[in-house]
Amino acid sequence: MTTPLDPDQQTASAIIQKQLADWGLGSLAGVVNDLIRQGLGSDAITLQLQASPEYKQRFKANDARVANGLAALSPAEYIATENAYRQVLQQYGLPAQFYDQQSDFQSFLERDVSPDEVKSRADVAQQIWLGADEGVKSVWKDWYGLSDGAAIASILDDKTALPIVQSMAAAAQGGAAARRSGLTADEGRLRGYVDSGISASQINQGFSEIGQTLGTDQAIARRFGQSYTQADAEAARIAGIAPALKRQQALYDSEQALFQGRAAADAQSLKTNTSGRY
Secondary structure: OOOOOOHHHHHHHHHHHHHHHHHHHHHHHHHHHHHHHHHHHHHHHHHHOOOOOOHHOOOOHHHHHHHHOOOOHHHHHHHHHHHHHHHHHOOOOOOOOOOOOOOHHHHHHHHOOOHHHHHHHHHHHHHHOOOOOOOOOOHHHHHHOOOOHHHHHHHOOOOOHHHHHHHHHHHHHHHHHHHHOOOOHHHHHHHHHHHOOOOHHHHHHHHHHHHHHHHHHHHHHOOOOOOOOOOHHHHHHOOHHHHHHHHHHHHHHHHHHHHHHHHHHHHHHHHHHHHOOO
């Protein structure tokens, strides 16, 4: 027969069980009462609980943190960080099935990922997947082969460095701008533009201009026995590379000189043909 707890023990049990419930460890209530009956004080009970499989599973990231040279988090710190992650993701409107369980945050906690970094990743997910047009999503799928759910998960996954994820996102947005202008979206070139500090507005403006002028520029180049590709146009109009700009201007100057020459020849011909008629 189980010995009932006296009033003081009941009070102690209620306090500890309330704390365990807040931690998601309500299943340890019976263990707490057994330890109280053994005459253990609150500190000793806490140590016993920390050794239990249930406690270790609940705060599982701490083992990896210690192994990685990081300090173990107290239960209060652990849960507060989980809540901060959760609030950030809810703020950005991520689907409920993403990162809605304690185990979902384990990787963040193990690697000491700050809520601010999670916020930055959620911002990318919102830009690319939750708030972006279908053109951006299409580019992301084509380049990275990810479904809707996998795309969001990959953006949030801290195994890929945040700057790389941000670069991928900006490149995908630029790729959508290229396709809207009837052009090819080259992931390697776009990542290069983004990583060199070229802004999204510059990239979008560049593709808009190239979409309007590429056919004409290529026709001019062919007239002078040259080739002129989309990559050449991007080098001039997006990257602003000096030799590319110089070559582009040289084509325009050659075209202008050609037509000025023709105009002058036509004028001279007209003058010759009409001389002496009046």
